[in-house]
Amino acid sequence: MLLCIDALCDTDIDRMRDMPHFGPIITGGAVIKQVAPVYPSLTYPCHVSILTGMYPAAHGIPHNEMVSPGVSHPPWYTRRSLVKAKYLTDIAKEYGLTTCSINWPITAGADIDLNLPMILPFNYAGDPLPYYKKHATASLVDRYLWKYAWLLPNLRVSLDLFTMMTALDILRDEGQPDVMLVKLCDLDSARHDQGVDSDAAHHTLAWHDKQFGVLLESIRRYGDMDRTHIVILGDHGQTDVERVFNFNRVLQDEGLQKLDAGGQLADYDAYASSAGLSCWIQLKDPGNPTTCRKVYDLLLRHASDPDSVIDDVFTRTQAAEQLGLTGPFDFIIESRQPVSFSHIPSDDLFVKTKPGDYKTAMATHGGLPWRSHQTAFIAYGPHVQSGVTIECARLIDEAPTMAYLLGFDMPGTDGRIIGEIIR
Numbered sequence: 397m398l399l400c401i402d403a404l405c406d407t408d409i410d411r412m413r414d415m416p417h418f419g420p421i422i423t424g425g426a427v428i429k430q431v432a433p434v435y436p437s438l439t440y441p442c443h444v445s446i447l448t449g450m451y452p453a454a455h456g457i458p459h460n461e462m463v464s465p466g467v468s469h470p471p472w473y474t475r476r477s478l479v480k481a482k483y484l485t486d487i488a489k490e491y492g493l494t495t496c497s498i499n500w501p502i503t504a505g506a507d508i509d510l511n512l513p514m515i516l517p518f519n520y521a522g523d524p525l526p527y528y529k530k531h532a533t534a535s536l537v538d539r540y541l542w543k544y545a546w547l548l549p550n551l552r553v554s555l556d557l558f559t560m561m562t563a564l565d566i567l568r569d570e571g572q573p574d575v576m577l578v579k580l581c582d583l584d585s586a587r588h589d590q591g592v593d594s595d596a597a598h599h600t601l602a603w604h605d606k607q608f609g610v611l612l613e614s615i616r617r618y619g620d621m622d623r624t625h626i627v628i629l630g631d632h633g634q635t636d637v638e639r640v641f642n643f644n645r646v647l648q649d650e651g652l653q654k655l656d657a658g659g660q661l662a663d664y665d666a667y668a669s670s671a672g673l674s675c676w677i678q679l680k681d682p683g684n685p686t687t688c689r690k691v692y693d694l695l696l697r698h699a700s701d702p703d704s705v706i707d708d709v710f711t712r713t714q715a716a717e718q719l720g721l722t723g724p725f726d727f728i729i730e731s732r733q734p735v736s737f738s739h740i741p742s743d744d745l746f747v748k749t750k751p752g753d754y755k756t757a758m759a760t761h762g763g764l765p766w767r768s769h770q771t772a773f774i775a776y777g778p779h780v781q782s783g784v785t786i787e788c789a790r791l792i793d794e795a796p797t798m799a800y801l802l803g804f805d806m807p808g809t810d811g812r813i814i815g816e817i818i819r
Contacts, residue, residue: 397576397615397626398798400446400500401604402439403584403761404630405592405769406430408601415602417609418774421626425776426784426817432765433632433791435719436671439584440473442631442791443501447577448481449795449809451720456480457502458723463669465678466661468739474515475531476506484795484806485575491804493574496566499559500577504531510573512536512562516548516555524548540565556582560607564614572619575802578611580604587634588757592769625777625801629794633769634759635673635733637749641705642738643668643675643729645745650694652687659742666691669725670739670755672762676725688726695727707732708764719764720810733768736760765790777801781819789814 406429412418434445434452440460441452448455456479461470476483485495485508496510497503503513511533516524524545528537544561547554563578583600590596608628615621647653647666656662665687669676677695679687698706708730715721715728731737738747739755749758773794779801792811799806800813 397572397578397611397624399608399611399626399628400443400577400579401583401601401628401630402579402581403587403632403634404628404771405633406772407593407769409772409774411598411601412605412774415605417605417612418628421628421776422774424782425626425774426781426786428773428786428789428814428817430770430788431629431773431791431794432770432788433761435715435721435765436674436762437632437765437767438671438762439631440501443579444479444481445791446629446631446794447483447485447500448479449792449806449811450481451792451810453716453720453722454481454810458721459671459676463676463678463724465664465667465669465680466741469518472518473502474504474513476503478502482806484799485577487799487804487806488575488802491802493802495575496570496573497577498563498566499555499579499581501579509533510536510566510570512540514579521549536562536566539569556580556607560610564610567611567614567618572615572624580607584634584754587759588754589751590758592634592636592759623778625775625780625798627776627794627798627801628774630771630773631791632761633767633771634761635763635768636759637673637736637757638734640738640743640747640749640756641731641735642740642743642745642747643677643706644738644741645743646694646698648741650690652691652694653741655742661741667741668729668737670737670762671728672736672755672760673731673733673767674763675729675731675737676723677727677729678724679726682726692727695729699729705732705735706730730763736762775801775817779818781817784817786814786816 433442438460444455444457452458464470495508497508499514501514515527547558586596586600652666653664654662667678695709698704699709710728796806796809797814
């Protein structure tokens with residue numbers, strides 16, 4: 397069983413050691429204290445890398461959102477068909493194993509035996525049934541949506557409850573699948589809203605411990621605990637943010653972007669799309685050498701200014717070669733902590749953080765993998781070393797390692813098997 401706790405930070409491990417359900421798994425298993433996410437350290441690219449062992453340049457999911465200039469909330473990536481690499485679950489099925497996924501991103505329409513994907517759109521309201529009918533396992537929709545759809549009108553409050561209720565019912569009604577993915581979101585929301593080390597985050601992590609305990613008891617009752625490998629991991633860490641920078645204002649001052657009277661994008665030569673702690677610069681005409689040079693010089697000038705909040709600049713080529721990222725951008729800029737990037741062109745140059753959108757909240761992610769908080773990996777089971785702690789690994793190492801624990805290989809990944817935790 398794989399439990400992903402969104403925004404699990406490396407600093408959470410010591411606190412988890414003292415919890416009644418996480419604690420024994422940590423003590424009796426193996427821990428990787430710091431796991432570097434992929435770039436950008438956003439939820440959806442990271443979740444795909446967890447299952448593929450690939451960098452975003454190889455698997456094809458560069459962002460949570462299908463970024464488009466002038467669109468504050470573009471559609472999110474949701475469909476499995478958009479991913480260019482095999483999932484762990486795909487190869488498991490080739491080896492005759494049964495698979496299950498509850499609330500995992502970018503699994504809509506995936507070839508998973510029991511699948512309730514993360515499918516409802518950002519700021520969703522209304523009837524969830526049409527979304528699930530198109531993209532989830534029909535028998536699960538028929539069996540559980542009538543029962544638990546009432547939990548879904550407020551995703552920030554009840555999505556994890558929906559996940560837990562359906563996961564527990566599946567274990568009871570279907571028996572234990574060979575590969576089961578469960579994703580919980582509330583820790584990420586608490587950190588965005590209140591900060592990385594907030595009381596809300598601590599309370600939520602303790603709540604996840606209780607949920608994990610019920611999952612374990614369900615496996616004991618309806619599965620085979622002695623033969624089960626338990627993996628607990630995160631997708632990325634988070635970093636506290638003090639203010640939000642709107643680089644589109646800089647572009648407007650340089651004559652590279654125009655807004656209409658209503659503050660909407662009217663025209664642009666260059667546009668800045670937020671990825672939280674990093675920002676994509678998109679050119680309207682990337683083939684125009686004059687504009688390209690002007691924008692690049694502007695970015696370098698800001699990065700070299702000690703009073704600027706821009707820290708790093710990457711060209712498209714540098715992002716691919718150094719960071720394993722390709723996508724609809726021409727440059728990427730990184731902020732100096734503790735600053736994130738706005739996604740609204742009409743915002744002031746600097747705005748205050750506030751709960752709500754993940755890109756401009758009290759804490760966020762989306763920057764370079766080595767920024768302050770990374771994530772962690774915990775494994776427990778018959779083929780895992782007991783009591784082992786290693787310092788670091790990469791998110792792309794997790795899929796080949798989990799495949800090895802399941803008894804098969806994942807050829808062609810960017811990652812490696814973490815042999816230090818295996819017996």
